[in-house]
Amino acid sequence: MNTVLSGIRSTGNLHLGNYFGALKNFVKMQHENNCFFFIADYHSLTTHPTPADLHNNVKQVIVEYLACGIDPEIATIYVQSDVIEVAELYLLLNMNAYIGELERCTSFKEIIRKQPDNVNAGLLTYPTLMAADILIHKANKVPVGKDQGQHLEMTRTFANRFNRLYNNEYFPEPVAYNFGEELTKIPGLDGSGKMGKSEGNAVYLIDSPEIIRKKVMKAVTDSGPTEPNQSKPDSIANLFSIMKAVSKPDTYKFFDDKYNDCNIRYGDLKKQVAEDIIAFNTPIREKILAITDDSTYLKKVVSMGKEKAKASASKTIKEVREIIGFKSF
Ligand code: TRP
Numbered sequence: 001m002n003t004v005l006s007g008i009r010s011t012g013n014l015h016l017g018n019y020f021g022a023l024k025n026f027v028k029m030q031h032e033n034n035c036f037f038f039i040a041d042y043h044s045l046t047t048h049p050t051p052a053d054l055h056n057n058v059k060q061v062i063v064e065y066l067a068c069g070i071d072p073e074i075a076t077i078y079v080q081s082d083v084i085e086v087a088e089l090y091l092l093l094n095m096n097a098y099i100g101e102l103e104r105c106t107s108f109k110e111i112i113r114k115q116p117d118n119v120n121a122g123l124l125t126y127p128t129l130m131a132a133d134i135l136i137h138k139a140n141k142v143p144v145g146k147d148q149g150q151h152l153e154m155t156r157t158f159a160n161r162f163n164r165l166y167n168n169e170y171f172p173e174p175v176a177y178n179f180g181e182e183l184t185k186i187p188g189l190d191g192s193g194k195m196g197k198s199e200g201n202a203v204y205l206i207d208s209p210e211i212i213r214k215k216v217m218k219a220v221t222d223s224g225p226t227e228p229n230q231s232k233p234d235s236i237a238n239l240f241s242i243m244k245a246v247s248k249p250d251t252y253k254f255f256d257d258k259y260n261d262c263n264i265r266y267g268d269l270k271k272q273v274a275e276d277i278i279a280f281n282t283p284i285r286e287k288i289l290a291i292t293d294d295s296t297y298l299k300k301v302v303s304m305g306k307e308k309a310k311a312s313a314s315k316t317i318k319e320v321r322e323i324i325g326f327k328s329f
Contacts, residue, residue: 004029004177005036005139007080007130010044010057014064015202016277017186017195020245022143025179027069029143035075036137036309037065042080042087043129046122047115059298064205066301067287076312078305080133085313090125090132092320096161097128097154106150131155134174136313143177152176166323184245189219191235203242206288209278216274221266229260236266239273247276 006026014023029035039058049057058079070077080086102108102124112119122129130151134142135158142152152174159171185194188201195202203215220235232240236259243252251272258264291297 002033002141002177003036003137003139004033004141004143005038005134005137005174006143007038007040007043007133008061008065010039010041010054010061012057012197013060013204013206014068015195015197015204016242016245017188017202019068019205020184020186023065023068023070024184025143026075029177030071030075033141036139036312037070037075037077038080038083038133038305038309039078040080040133043126046111046120046126048118059292062298062302063288063291066291067284068205072301072304076305076308077301078309079302082302082306083136083309083313085310085317086129086132086136088317089136089313089320090129092324093128093131093135093158093162094125096165097125097158099124101154101157102127105154107147127151127154128158131158135159135171136316137309138172138316140172140174141177142174143179149176168323170319170323185241186245187234187238187241189215189238189242191220191233191238203277203281205281205284207281208285209282212277212281213274216270216277219270221270224264224266225259225262228262230262232259239269243269243273243276246280247272251276 006022026035026037039061041054041058044054044057062077062079065077066072105127107126108124111123127150131154134152134155142148142155144152156173159173163169163171187193188195188199189203190199190201192199192201203212207215216239219239221239222233222235240252240256240259243255255264255269255272258269
């Protein structure tokens with residue numbers, strides 16, 4: 001069985017793009033693998049959140065993951081800072097991470113351009129902390145996008161370097177978990193590309209029906225197809241892609257046929273897309289609202305995750321300490 005680990009940045013609410021891009025697969029994957037999902041709150045300190053923001057961001061991510069169907073009885077969902085062993089492994093791995101390679105990391109170069117007045121050591125060693133997250137459970141699969149490819153490569157470098165230094169094939173080489181065909185890219189409502197928080201083109205799982213209707217009805221369309229079976233421009237194709245994800249196949253076909261016959265009324269298409277997003281979102285949204293207020297349940301989930309993650313992490317740390325040569329007197 002594979003040990004799969006995913007770290008989740010605690011920034012903002014989840015949108016349809018997050019759900020269909022990764023979360024849907026996580027929910028499925030948890031039954032077939034030994035899965036760890038954690039909220040990367042240590043990592044988030046690189047940008048200095050306020051104490052109140054930090055806690056709320058962590059809570060919000062956990063709530064939304066649970067509402068989407070991550071089952072805390074099956075997978076291990078935990079808060080990174082609850083597992084102090086991660087910080088110890090980070091320290092140990094840092095002894096073997098070279099300044100040069102950390103400075104050459106693309107994400108580091110990018111972030112120092114973005115926040116030149118806060119170039120802290122935590123940013124420089126972000127890849128070491130990420131390696132510690134992965135190696136602490138000896139995970140062999142990590143479901144990450146292309147943007148994290150270099151970080152994963154560095155994790156392999158650190159793991160191999162440790163193994164060579166101590167002449168011990170201890171850490172496995174983690175590779176990206178590939179969902180293959182199943183990855184669905186959800187475009188933004190503005191037709192400009194991917195749905196994203198910073199792009200301002202997203203429908204959030206927590207959006208109310210009124211907000212969803214407003215957002216969808218505002219989406220820019222064109223004057224309609226003029227020839228049968230014409231290919232769809234981005235600002236129309238996006239509505240169809242969203243429809244494909246949330247609507248019934250018959251509904252999709254109905255509107256697709258109308259488009260191909262040059263008979264489509266975009267007002268009707270948008271109304272249908274909005275209502276189908278609402279139907280899709282409603283059960284998730286209700287769960288989000290219920291879980292947010294259920295502090296007893298949340299407390300139980302978080303402490304259960306902590307216990308399971310700590311069991312796995314403390315075993316690794318104990319073995320790593322032995323390999324390194326720490327001995328008790
Ligand atoms: N760096 C990841 C991101 O920005 C988050 C992350 C932290 C992560 N630690 C991880 C992802 C370990 C996978 C494994 O999205």
